[in-house]
Amino acid sequence: MDIENELRAIVGRKLNPGIEIENSAKLAEAGLDSLDVVEIAFDVEDKFRIQLPPLASQVGDVTFQDLMRLVEEQLAAKPAGAA
Amino acid sequence: MTLAHINKIATAVPPYDVHKAFIAFARSLLDSDPRRQTLFDRMLDRADIEHRYSYISPDGVLDKGGIAATDFYRRGNFPSTGARMKAFEAQAPLLAQAAIDRLEIGPERDRLTHIVITCCTGFSAPGLDLEIMSRCGLPGSMERTMVGFMGCYAAINGLKLARHIVRSEPKARVLTLNLELCSLHLKETASLDEILSFLIFADGCAASIVSADPVGLAMDSFRAVLVPDTRELITWNIGDNGFDMFLSGKVPGTIQESLRGSADEILDGASLTDIELWAVHPGGRSILDAVERALSLKPSALAPSRRVLRSFGNMSSATVMFVLQQMLRASAGTRGCAMSFGPGLIAETMLFHGTG
Numbered sequence: 001m002d003i004e005n006e007l008r009a010i011v012g013r014k015l016n017p018g019i020e021i022e023n024s025a026k027l028a029e030a031g032l033d034s035l036d037v038v039e040i041a042f043d044v045e046d047k048f049r050i051q052l053p054p055l056a057s058q059v060g061d062v063t064f065q066d067l068m069r070l071v072e073e074q075l076a077a078k079p080a081g082a083a
Numbered sequence: 084m085t086l087a088h089i090n091k092i093a094t095a096v097p098p099y100d101v102h103k104a105f106i107a108f109a110r111s112l113l114d115s116d117p118r119r120q121t122l123f124d125r126m127l128d129r130a131d132i133e134h135r136y137s138y139i140s141p142d143g144v145l146d147k148g149g150i151a152a153t154d155f156y157r158r159g160n161f162p163s164t165g166a167r168m169k170a171f172e173a174q175a176p177l178l179a180q181a182a183i184d185r186l187e188i189g190p191e192r193d194r195l196t197h198i199v200i201t202c203c204t205g206f207s208a209p210g211l212d213l214e215i216m217s218r219c220g221l222p223g224s225m226e227r228t229m230v231g232f233m234g235c236y237a238a239i240n241g242l243k244l245a246r247h248i249v250r251s252e253p254k255a256r257v258l259t260l261n262l263e264l265c266s267l268h269l270k271e272t273a274s275l276d277e278i279l280s281f282l283i284f285a286d287g288c289a290a291s292i293v294s295a296d297p298v299g300l301a302m303d304s305f306r307a308v309l310v311p312d313t314r315e316l317i318t319w320n321i322g323d324n325g326f327d328m329f330l331s332g333k334v335p336g337t338i339q340e341s342l343r344g345s346a347d348e349i350l351d352g353a354s355l356t357d358i359e360l361w362a363v364h365p366g367g368r369s370i371l372d373a374v375e376r377a378l379s380l381k382p383s384a385l386a387p388s389r390r391v392l393r394s395f396g397n398m399s400s401a402t403v404m405f406v407l408q409q410m411l412r413a414s415a416g417t418r419g420c421a422m423s424f425g426p427g428l429i430a431e432t433m434l435f436h437g438t439g
Contacts, residue, residue: 051372053373053376
């Protein structure tokens with residue numbers, strides 16, 4: 001699974017057309033409101049079948065790159081064969 | 084120094100399961116906003132709560148007493164704080180008596196010396212202490228203390244006080260009561276944050292006996308950990324239309340970070356692996372998840388807390404006692420840690436061990 005592209009697709013659905021988020025940009029500074037941020041967190045959890053740590057439930061405060069790292073960490077922590 | 088023990092814990096909840104009705108009510112508040120409704124539904128999926136109880140009857144059938152929802156919560160005319168307190172005065176003694184009856188203290192009743200009550204959802208004077216003493220035939224000589232408006236961690240504060248009483252008067256027998264009627268503070272609101280609180284808070288009561296008798300759980304030590312600069316994350320204030328709750332979305336993350344840094348202080352020289360029993364107040368599923376991550380606990384460690392959350396919701400101060408009740412028969416020497424979180428933001432913690 002290409003984590004970066006999946007995450008860009010999830011975040012991109014909330015951004016204005018044609019806007020892409022840079023790796024170093026915080027979601028809160030990319031024109032997203034607080035509901036967008038919560039919905040992104042839920043979409044990420046549902047897509048990757050992971051649970052984001054509580055700090056990342058405030059994904060607006062993390063950069064896109066941080067979000068990728070969090071997803072990678074959670075995927076790596078999943079037991080083998082887990083759904 | 085005398086060692087104080089929680090000898091018995093009994094619990095009670097009101098008769099009506101209101102969880103589904105409250106969800107329907109919350110959805111109706113979001114009727115005009117499909118996006119927020121969808122978000123609410125997704126949060127509902129994650130809440131891990133199946134039942135919550137109240138004296139407010141959702142369908143108006145009053146075969147078990149209480150009040151009809153349509154009488155108490157009239158659309159466009161929700162009750163004033165005064166009206167909610169009147170309902171508290173009517174309902175709280177019923178719930179308190181139900182919990183105390185389940186203690187089955189019998190003749191021990193006459194040996195009770197102190198009563199300590201924690202409550203943040205209702206007040207009156209003469210108050211619950213005197214009402215309970217009258218209803219339950221408790222000795223008029225009992226020393227009475229109300230611990231008011233401390234929020235979800237108040238049961239731990241109540242236990243601290245009971246322990247001090249027993250340590251200073253080894254023959255003391257303290258009745259502690261933790262009673263909350265959170266369902267009296269529902270709001271008609273479009274605020275998603277407020278509506279989300281309707282997902283978790285509920286009514287319940289725990290009654291306990293604390294004494295020097297070496298039965299039940301021995302209370303070893305207490306520690307309160309204040310997280311700096313978090314005063315605004317949990318607030319509970321008296322408004323004109325009930326009490327107003329604010330629970331920031333930052334609370335779980337804050338708890339996770341602060342516990343990681345304060346685990347040594349809380350465990351007072353013990354290691355995490357020394358603790359076999361975790362009685363964590365289930366403030367919500369995300370709070371339990373935060374504690375589990377912060378302390379690297381096995382998923383099974385917080386099963387008692389998750390069971391209480393699923394079956395009863397967050398009953399504020401009473402809830403941690405529901406969890407401790409499951410641990411009363413712990414075998415001798417089994418070590419445990421109880422913790423509850425609340426305004427401050429503060430983690431109130433207690434180390435205990437079994438005597439069974």
